[in-house]
Amino acid sequence: MMRAEAGAAANTVAAYGTDLRLASATLDGRLGDAGARELEKVAGEWQALARSTVARKAAALRRFFAFLADEGLRKDDPGAALPRPGTTRALPKILSTDDVDAMFAAIAARQARVPADPLDLRLAALIELLYGSGLRATELVSLPRNAVAPDRPYLILKGKGGRERLVPISDRARAAVAAWREHVATGRPWLFPSGKAHLSRVRLYQLVRALAAEAGIPPDRVSPHVLRHAFATHLLEGGADLRALQAMLGHADIATTEIYTHVDSKRLVDLVNERHPLGEALGRKGK
Numbered sequence: 344m345m346r347a348e349a350g351a352a353a354n355t356v357a358a359y360g361t362d363l364r365l366a367s368a369t370l371d372g373r374l375g376d377a378g379a380r381e382l383e384k385v386a387g388e389w390q391a392l393a394r395s396t397v398a399r400k401a402a403a404l405r406r407f408f409a410f411l412a413d414e415g416l417r418k419d420d421p422g423a424a425l426p427r428p429g430t431t432r433a434l435p436k437i438l439s440t441d442d443v444d445a446m447f448a449a450i451a452a453r454q455a456r457v458p459a460d461p462l463d464l465r466l467a468a469l470i471e472l473l474y475g476s477g478l479r480a481t482e483l484v485s486l487p488r489n490a491v492a493p494d495r496p497y498l499i500l501k502g503k504g505g506r507e508r509l510v511p512i513s514d515r516a517r518a519a520v521a522a523w524r525e526h527v528a529t530g531r532p533w534l535f536p537s538g539k540a541h542l543s544r545v546r547l548y549q550l551v552r553a554l555a556a557e558a559g560i561p562p563d564r565v566s567p568h569v570l571r572h573a574f575a576t577h578l579l580e581g582g583a584d585l586r587a588l589q590a591m592l593g594h595a596d597i598a599t600t601e602i603y604t605h606v607d608s609k610r611l612v613d614l615v616n617e618r619h620p621l622g623e624a625l626g627r628k629g630k
Contacts, residue, residue, distance in 0.1 A: 344410055350506075354481065362403040374404075375411060379424035386426050394428040401425040436564060438573040443474055445558035446565075452557075461526040465535065466550060468523040471516035473551075473567055477574035477592055478510065480567040484542040486534040488527055491520040500593070508593045 345351040345359060366385045367374035377385070382404070389397045405422035412420040450470060453463040472478050472491075482500055490498050497511050512520075520534070527534065533541035547567055555565035575588055 345406075352481075358399070359403045359406070362400045363407055366400070366404055374407075375416070377421060379421050382421055382424040386424075389426075397426060397428050401427065436566075436569045436572060437576050438560075438565065438569060440577060442558070442560050442565075443570075443573055443577075445560060446470060446554055449554055449558040461523070464519070464523040464526065466554065468516070468519040469535065469547065469550065470554070470570070471513070471519040473570040474574050475513045475516040476510050477571045479571065479593075480544045480547055483567070484533075484535055484544055484547055486541075488524065488529075488531055488534050490534060491517055493517060493521055506593060508590060510591060 345356050351359075363374065369385050369388055370377055370381050373381075385404070386397075386401070389400060392400075404425055408417070408420050408422040411417040447470070450463065450467050453460070454467065456463075469483065472483055472486075473480075478500070486498075491512055492498075495512075496514070496517070497509050499507055500510055501507050524534065527536060535542040537543065537546065544567070551565055551567050551570065552562040555562045571592075575592060578588055578591075579585070
């Protein structure tokens with residue numbers, strides 16, 4: 344149901360499966376028959392976990408019991424017994440433009456080595472697409488070989504929930520991809536092949552952290568998702584429209600995108616002072 348009806352991504356389905364199996368193990372395999380008392384026992388196992396984790400686990404179980412009730416496999420739905428912890432959305436980790444420049448400088452230094460290593464071209468293409476287009480790690484590593492066309496400054500991605508979005512691709516990124524693709528056999532289905540499949544998210548994570556260390560940035564500050572955050576934050580700083588940013592990131596809800604307004608609050612204040620009809624008067628009063 345999660346795949347076919349809800350259109351959930353593979354990672355979401357996997358996370359639901361893990362949460363349900365762990366809860367079932369707590370109840371000796373009788374999760375489907377659990378009542379309110381048993382669910383309180385399951386929730387008791389979550390006391391040491393972060394509120395966001397508890398909220399995710401409880402949501403998975405509530406979805407499970409709602410499914411059982413909808414399918415007529417249970418007459419009741421005990422999901423109300425599960426906790427509903429309030430969640431706080433943490434501000435994303437960000438990188439400064441100087442940090443990003445340092446990472447690209449490290450890539451350039453690699454490419455200047457003799458003899459040249461094709462894997463440095465791969466790294467350049469990966470980072471250009473992460474920072475230049477804000478791709479998710481899974482979207483990036485699973486790109487088809489010819490997804491980025493040399494004469495088309497965008498690609499169409501199917502992201503979370505099967506939603507399609509148009510992603511702009513910079514000239515720099517297209518050039519980096521073209522240079523790397525020359526080293527990818529024409530018979531390979533993936534742009535970033537590895538073994539019989541494509542590059543894994545774990546390997547991408549390792550490559551990004553190693554590059555950060557070369558650039559003099561603490562590796563624990565950097566990940567593929569942090570580069571996606573940097574893409575969004577730096578676009579907003581440059582004057583990007585929030586709705587346009589939402590579309591590029593593939594967020595279903597504008598509230599998810601609005602987290603970046605907290606990161607760049609100074610620019611928003613300046614925007615009000617410059618563009619609001621009363622901005623000039625407000626500015627004089629403030630002085």
